[in-house]
Protein backbone atom coordinates (compact mmCIF):
# COMPACT_ATOMS: atom_id res chain seq x y z
CA UNK A 1 0.00 0.00 0.00
CA UNK A 2 2.69 2.46 1.13
CA UNK A 3 5.30 1.30 -1.38
CA UNK A 4 3.17 1.76 -4.55
CA UNK A 5 2.11 5.20 -3.28
CA UNK A 6 5.76 6.15 -2.67
CA UNK A 7 6.74 4.85 -6.12
CA UNK A 8 4.05 6.89 -7.83
CA UNK A 9 5.03 9.99 -5.79
CA UNK A 10 8.66 9.63 -6.91
CA UNK A 11 7.56 9.01 -10.52
CA UNK A 12 5.58 12.22 -10.57
CA UNK A 13 8.18 14.23 -8.66
CA UNK A 14 11.52 13.92 -10.42
CA UNK A 15 13.15 16.61 -8.28
CA UNK A 16 12.36 14.70 -5.11
CA UNK A 17 13.76 11.53 -6.70
CA UNK A 18 17.04 13.28 -7.67
CA UNK A 19 17.28 14.83 -4.20
CA UNK A 20 16.81 11.45 -2.49
CA UNK A 21 19.37 9.81 -4.79
CA UNK A 22 21.93 12.55 -4.10
CA UNK A 23 21.24 12.34 -0.38
CA UNK A 24 21.66 8.53 -0.39
CA UNK A 25 24.95 8.84 -2.30
CA UNK A 26 26.23 11.45 0.15
CA UNK A 27 25.20 9.30 3.12
CA UNK A 28 26.84 6.18 1.71
CA UNK A 29 30.09 7.95 0.81
CA UNK A 30 30.27 9.83 4.12
CA UNK A 31 29.17 7.23 6.65
CA UNK A 32 29.25 3.79 5.06
CA UNK A 33 32.05 3.40 2.55
CA UNK A 34 34.56 5.80 4.12
CA UNK A 35 36.85 6.29 1.12
CA UNK A 36 39.75 8.65 1.76
CA UNK A 37 38.88 10.47 -1.44
CA UNK A 38 36.90 9.90 -4.60
CA UNK A 39 37.20 11.71 -7.93
CA UNK A 40 34.54 13.04 -10.26
CA UNK A 41 31.92 10.82 -11.93
CA UNK A 42 32.32 8.01 -9.42
CA UNK A 43 29.74 5.26 -9.95
CA UNK A 44 29.20 2.49 -7.42
CA UNK A 45 26.40 0.00 -7.11
CA UNK A 46 24.93 -1.90 -4.17
CA UNK A 47 26.72 -4.05 -1.66
CA UNK A 48 30.30 -2.86 -1.97
CA UNK A 49 32.49 -3.22 1.11
CA UNK A 50 35.39 -0.86 1.83
CA UNK A 51 37.39 -2.16 4.78
CA UNK A 52 40.03 0.56 5.23
CA UNK A 53 39.42 4.31 5.20
CA UNK A 54 42.62 5.11 3.26
CA UNK A 55 41.27 3.92 -0.11
CA UNK A 56 41.74 6.52 -2.86
CA UNK A 57 39.61 6.50 -6.01
CA UNK A 58 40.30 8.54 -9.18
CA UNK A 59 37.97 10.13 -11.73
CA UNK A 60 35.44 8.25 -13.90
CA UNK A 61 35.64 5.06 -11.86
CA UNK A 62 32.99 2.32 -11.84
CA UNK A 63 32.73 -0.21 -9.00
CA UNK A 64 30.22 -3.00 -9.58
CA UNK A 65 27.97 -4.62 -7.02
CA UNK A 66 29.31 -6.72 -4.17
CA UNK A 67 32.96 -5.75 -4.68
CA UNK A 68 35.16 -6.29 -1.64
CA UNK A 69 37.94 -3.72 -1.20
CA UNK A 70 39.82 -5.32 1.66
CA UNK A 71 43.39 -3.99 1.66
CA UNK A 72 45.09 -0.98 3.17
CA UNK A 73 46.81 1.49 0.83
CA UNK A 74 44.48 0.80 -2.05
CA UNK A 75 44.93 3.25 -4.94
CA UNK A 76 42.44 3.12 -7.80
CA UNK A 77 43.36 5.32 -10.78
CA UNK A 78 41.20 7.17 -13.30
CA UNK A 79 38.82 5.35 -15.72
CA UNK A 80 39.05 2.09 -13.74
CA UNK A 81 36.24 -0.47 -13.95
CA UNK A 82 35.76 -3.15 -11.32
CA UNK A 83 33.11 -5.59 -12.54
CA UNK A 84 30.75 -7.08 -9.92
CA UNK A 85 32.13 -9.32 -7.16
CA UNK A 86 35.77 -8.34 -7.60
CA UNK A 87 37.76 -8.91 -4.40
CA UNK A 88 40.97 -7.17 -3.41
CA UNK A 89 42.29 -9.08 -0.46
CA UNK A 90 45.19 -10.85 1.26
CA UNK A 91 47.90 -10.09 3.79
CA UNK A 92 45.28 -9.82 6.49
CA UNK A 93 46.08 -12.74 8.80
CA UNK A 94 49.39 -13.91 10.24
CA UNK A 95 49.69 -17.68 10.19
CA UNK A 96 53.30 -18.01 11.32
CA UNK A 97 53.10 -17.13 15.01
CA UNK A 98 53.55 -20.26 17.09
CA UNK A 99 50.67 -20.60 19.55
CA UNK A 100 48.46 -17.94 17.89
CA UNK A 101 45.59 -19.18 15.75
CA UNK A 102 45.35 -17.27 12.46
CA UNK A 103 41.83 -16.16 13.36
CA UNK A 104 43.21 -14.17 16.29
CA UNK A 105 45.51 -12.18 13.99
CA UNK A 106 42.72 -10.94 11.78
CA UNK A 107 41.23 -8.33 14.04
CA UNK A 108 43.75 -5.58 13.39
CA UNK A 109 41.37 -3.54 11.31
CA UNK A 110 38.80 -3.41 14.08
CA UNK A 111 41.24 -2.63 16.85
CA UNK A 112 43.36 -0.24 14.75
CA UNK A 113 46.50 -2.27 15.34
CA UNK A 114 48.83 -2.42 12.36
CA UNK A 115 48.11 -5.03 9.71
CA UNK A 116 50.56 -6.84 7.48
CA UNK A 117 49.34 -5.51 4.18
CA UNK A 118 51.44 -3.93 1.44
CA UNK A 119 48.69 -2.29 -0.58
CA UNK A 120 47.37 -2.56 -4.12
CA UNK A 121 47.57 -0.06 -6.97
CA UNK A 122 45.25 -0.23 -9.96
CA UNK A 123 46.44 1.96 -12.83
CA UNK A 124 44.35 4.26 -15.02
CA UNK A 125 41.94 2.61 -17.46
CA UNK A 126 42.42 -0.88 -16.00
CA UNK A 127 39.41 -3.21 -16.31
CA UNK A 128 39.03 -5.98 -13.75
CA UNK A 129 36.62 -8.69 -14.91
CA UNK A 130 33.74 -10.27 -13.01
CA UNK A 131 34.69 -12.11 -9.84
CA UNK A 132 38.44 -11.59 -10.21
CA UNK A 133 40.56 -11.67 -7.06
CA UNK A 134 43.52 -9.31 -6.70
CA UNK A 135 45.95 -10.31 -3.97
CA UNK A 136 47.63 -7.83 -1.65
CA UNK A 137 50.90 -6.30 -2.86
CA UNK A 138 49.99 -6.39 -6.54
CA UNK A 139 50.21 -3.46 -8.96
CA UNK A 140 47.89 -3.63 -11.95
CA UNK A 141 49.48 -1.52 -14.68
CA UNK A 142 47.74 1.22 -16.62
CA UNK A 143 45.34 -0.06 -19.24
CA UNK A 144 45.64 -3.69 -18.13
CA UNK A 145 42.69 -6.11 -18.36
CA UNK A 146 42.06 -8.97 -15.94
CA UNK A 147 39.80 -11.76 -17.16
CA UNK A 148 36.67 -12.80 -15.28
CA UNK A 149 37.37 -15.18 -12.41
CA UNK A 150 41.14 -14.71 -12.50
CA UNK A 151 43.34 -14.66 -9.41
CA UNK A 152 46.13 -12.10 -9.72
CA UNK A 153 49.13 -12.91 -7.56
CA UNK A 154 51.84 -10.81 -9.22
CA UNK A 155 52.30 -7.42 -10.86
CA UNK A 156 50.60 -6.94 -14.22
CA UNK A 157 52.45 -4.77 -16.78
CA UNK A 158 50.61 -1.88 -18.49
CA UNK A 159 48.36 -2.65 -21.47
CA UNK A 160 48.46 -6.42 -21.10
CA UNK A 161 45.58 -8.90 -20.68
CA UNK A 162 45.88 -11.52 -17.95
CA UNK A 163 43.59 -14.50 -17.30
CA UNK A 164 43.37 -17.65 -15.20
CA UNK A 165 44.21 -19.00 -11.77
CA UNK A 166 46.89 -17.92 -11.09
CA UNK A 167 46.62 -15.24 -13.77
CA UNK A 168 49.07 -15.38 -16.65
CA UNK A 169 49.52 -13.04 -19.59
CA UNK A 170 47.19 -13.85 -22.49
CA UNK A 171 48.34 -11.12 -24.86
CA UNK A 172 48.89 -7.39 -25.20
CA UNK A 173 45.81 -5.19 -25.23
CA UNK A 174 46.80 -3.34 -28.41
CA UNK A 175 48.56 -4.75 -31.48
CA UNK A 176 51.55 -2.42 -31.10
CA UNK A 177 53.34 -0.53 -28.35
CA UNK A 178 52.80 2.67 -30.37
CA UNK A 179 49.02 2.16 -30.02
CA UNK A 180 49.45 1.77 -26.27
CA UNK A 181 51.52 4.98 -26.09
CA UNK A 182 48.96 6.85 -28.19
CA UNK A 183 46.09 5.58 -26.04
CA UNK A 184 47.98 6.52 -22.90
CA UNK A 185 48.73 9.99 -24.28
CA UNK A 186 45.03 10.53 -25.02
CA UNK A 187 43.94 9.54 -21.51
CA UNK A 188 46.86 11.49 -19.99
CA UNK A 189 48.25 8.31 -18.47
CA UNK A 190 51.59 7.84 -16.78
CA UNK A 191 52.68 5.13 -19.26
CA UNK A 192 52.98 7.75 -21.98
CA UNK A 193 54.70 10.21 -19.65
CA UNK A 194 57.34 7.60 -18.76
CA UNK A 195 57.84 6.83 -22.45
CA UNK A 196 58.26 10.56 -23.23
CA UNK A 197 60.79 10.92 -20.43
CA UNK A 198 62.83 7.99 -21.80
CA UNK A 199 62.62 9.47 -25.32
CA UNK A 200 63.76 12.86 -24.08
CA UNK A 201 66.68 11.32 -22.18
CA UNK A 202 67.74 9.26 -25.23
CA UNK A 203 67.60 12.22 -27.63
CA UNK A 204 70.08 14.22 -25.52
Ligand SMILES: CC(C)(COP(=O)(O)OP(=O)(O)OC[C@H]1O[C@@H](n2cnc3c(N)ncnc32)[C@H](O)[C@@H]1OP(=O)(O)O)[C@@H](O)C(=O)NCCC(=O)NCCS
Pocket residue numbers: 081082083084128129130131145146147148149150161162163164170
Ligand atom coordinates in the same frame (compact mmCIF):
# COMPACT_ATOMS: atom_id res chain seq x y z
C1 LIG B 1 39.90 -11.44 -20.65
C2 LIG B 1 38.94 -11.16 -21.80
C3 LIG B 1 38.77 -9.64 -21.97
C4 LIG B 1 39.57 -11.75 -23.03
O1 LIG B 1 38.74 -11.54 -24.12
P1 LIG B 1 39.23 -12.06 -25.58
O2 LIG B 1 40.52 -11.40 -25.95
O3 LIG B 1 38.07 -11.87 -26.49
O4 LIG B 1 39.57 -13.58 -25.28
P2 LIG B 1 39.11 -14.89 -26.10
O5 LIG B 1 37.66 -15.14 -25.84
O6 LIG B 1 39.59 -14.74 -27.51
O7 LIG B 1 39.94 -16.02 -25.38
C5 LIG B 1 41.33 -16.18 -25.58
C6 LIG B 1 41.81 -17.32 -24.69
O8 LIG B 1 41.78 -16.90 -23.33
C7 LIG B 1 40.94 -17.77 -22.55
N1 LIG B 1 40.20 -16.91 -21.64
C8 LIG B 1 39.46 -15.83 -21.94
N2 LIG B 1 38.94 -15.30 -20.85
C9 LIG B 1 39.37 -16.05 -19.80
C10 LIG B 1 39.17 -15.98 -18.41
N3 LIG B 1 38.44 -15.02 -17.87
N4 LIG B 1 39.78 -16.90 -17.64
C11 LIG B 1 40.52 -17.88 -18.19
N5 LIG B 1 40.75 -17.99 -19.52
C12 LIG B 1 40.18 -17.09 -20.31
C13 LIG B 1 40.04 -18.45 -23.57
O9 LIG B 1 39.60 -19.68 -23.09
C14 LIG B 1 40.95 -18.57 -24.75
O10 LIG B 1 41.83 -19.67 -24.52
P3 LIG B 1 42.27 -20.65 -25.74
O11 LIG B 1 42.99 -19.73 -26.71
O12 LIG B 1 43.14 -21.64 -25.07
O13 LIG B 1 40.99 -21.16 -26.28
C15 LIG B 1 37.53 -11.74 -21.53
O14 LIG B 1 37.53 -13.15 -21.72
C16 LIG B 1 37.01 -11.47 -20.12
O15 LIG B 1 37.24 -12.21 -19.16
N6 LIG B 1 36.28 -10.33 -19.98
C17 LIG B 1 35.72 -9.88 -18.74
C18 LIG B 1 34.19 -9.80 -18.86
C19 LIG B 1 33.56 -9.27 -17.64
O16 LIG B 1 33.92 -9.60 -16.52
N7 LIG B 1 32.59 -8.41 -17.81
C20 LIG B 1 31.91 -7.77 -16.68
C21 LIG B 1 31.30 -6.45 -17.11
S1 LIG B 1 32.17 -5.05 -16.42
